[in-house]
Amino acid sequence: MALSGLEIFKLLPKTNCGDCGVPTCMAFAMKLAQKKAELSECPHASDEAKEVLGAAGEPPIRSVRLGGRQSIEIGAETVMFRHEKTFYHQPGIGIELKTSESEQHLLSKIKETEAYSVVRLGEDLKADLFLITHDAADPEAFVRAIGLVRANSGKSLILACPDDEALRRGLDLLKGEHPAVLLGEPLAAKHIEIAKSYSATLILTAASLEAMAAQASRAKDAGVGDVILNIDSADLGRQIQHNVIVRRSAIKSNYKPFGFPLFIKVAGRNGFDTLAAATALLCKYASILVLPDFDKAMFYTLFTLRQNIYTDPQKPIQVDPKIYAIGEPAPESPVFVTTNFSLTYFIVSGEIENSGISAHLVVCDCEGQSVMTAWAAGKFVGETVAKFFKSAKVEDEIRTRKVVIPGYASVIQGDLEEKMPGWEVIVGPQEASDIPTFVKNVKLT
């Protein structure tokens, strides 16, 4: 919980000695509240101030790192709804490998998952982890499976193994990489010992909120810091409510035992069931999502959802400013111009496509703002659009000398014609959905 400047001031010596470099304690408190100063800059700070401010600086949900050559960070979330600020750390998504599966099958799952990557909006979307579940009789199968993953992939590993001896042998192979252990039984002394000696994160499992709170408190008392919660709920209805309650308890009531990321393993009867549950739980606070199998369409769908939900609502996503080809345009095809706000681009390009014509869509650099905002901010006016046309070498690529501007930016028409001699500027519709009609009724070339 962040403290206000006034609350911090009460904890300071109030001597205005200036030793911190700021003339008054009040001014120093204000800098602390804005995170522009550190308490250590005050040589006279009391132990109480250090403790209270230290705790206040901790995020309500702990940040946990999952190891591996490609380690990921999860947790450290601060809000219930993305519109309140943003969701910070994308959940780790991966698949389960069961040691009862044939080694050949495991190998192909590992290799396919490892090789999967798809670029969307300039981001490389990939899987992050594997859960290795030991359900075979032979302990060697577990050790072999870990070796198989590490020979082929640097992604994070979570181990689930009811055989303590096999688990230790597995953890020996992962020394120094901070793996996670998924417990299948209530937390016991031996688990705490394992967490400490192997520097492992413990994923606690419980079937109710009360049992989970008790285990998490016990882990904390024993000094195990890195914890993840797996509330094994009977159905999706309960799971979502459990997740909401855990998140709310941590963020709004600062209830420490629930201040940890959530682990979810989804296993539907078929791909659709798995996807539906995974979708709902990704939206509602899962920090780790384990799927039963590798499937390209499922990965693509869920990775896209993750990118959408974890986009910072305060920073508009931008598409690259450049000339986009819609369909298969020729140098004589119509030219449209708009801003590089992603939603604007998606809607405008989609509607030009729906109109059935091929065209050039010139997307100007407007720092990701929509048409009206960019126009109001002077980023989508005659001068900037003309400048972009020049830098993108539109006249070299395209022979057309007519350009369609968005209806909401109609006022720039005269200005743009003045700045781009030889061009005719046509005012298009205000709403992109009217583009197909517009295209039929106006001569664009």
Place this chain on the structure above:
Amino acid sequence: MDFDIPREESPGKVTEVRIGATSEEGGTRSHTVAIGGSSSLPFHFFEGEHPNRPVVAMEVFDRIPAKYPDSLREIFGDLLERPADMAKRCVERYGAELISIRLEGTHPEKGDRTAEEAAELVRAVIAAVGVPVIITGHSHFEKTNEVLKKVCEATAGENCLINYVETDNYKTIAAACIAYKHTLVAQTPIDVNLAKQLNILLTDMEFPRERIVMDPLTSTLGYGLEYTYSIMERIRIEGLAGDRMLGFPMLVNPGYESARVKEARAPEAENPHWGDINLRGAYWETTTAMALLVAGADLLVMNHPEAVRVVRSNIAEMSGARGRL
């Protein structure tokens, strides 16, 4: 540390809206469908009531949409040309709880079918199924007004859900809904204030609150889903906080919007990492629907039978008695 479930009481409540009318009520539907009535965030049974589950409608067309995906054509085949038969199939085989009749073919640029033709088609679909019906128009103000007015008249007393009016074009259709006893969708482009403003305009002309459904405008997965998602969460939070002009049930279009994007059409050969085209289109629709469901959707209009099945079974699982804590 003792643990108590942190419950948040909501002063507001989502208005309950009933669609359809039985013979006792002046219509011909075999039953009616109620949506809304929630007093907490979606599926938060631990702190509120949800007397009505979200429902799934399926859509039939007077003209097959441009670029309608092959994966859906294969499923529906020539039924696409016979909307009344397709509606029957959607209800009987695929579990559609309502039928939306999309009258895009009346758009002057997309077939220019007449209002009379539209009314006749709507009557045929209504005769073929017992479930309540949604009548979906388009963005050409003049024509959609003419068509929806005519359809309202032709289905007087049925309490159809007339879909939709916009801020710049609501009076004609809203008046027809009042006159012929229908329910109305108020659509605004992904904005809380615009949504509120349109609801104020409607209630100012004495449109009954219990006959308003909001459409926050659906952006599909990968194409702005997060905007729709967050606007819906904000609308529902404000509605539950007591803002009566935002406390209405919400309609979304995961089917129509997902069928329009590249992911529903591009073959796997072109984009090897996108996966099986037959799965992908339906997955896109499923995920769009499930995300909007947890954001507050009360009525989802969908296309793909498998997506419909899984969304309905998940709604049941999230709303069933077992789901209550």
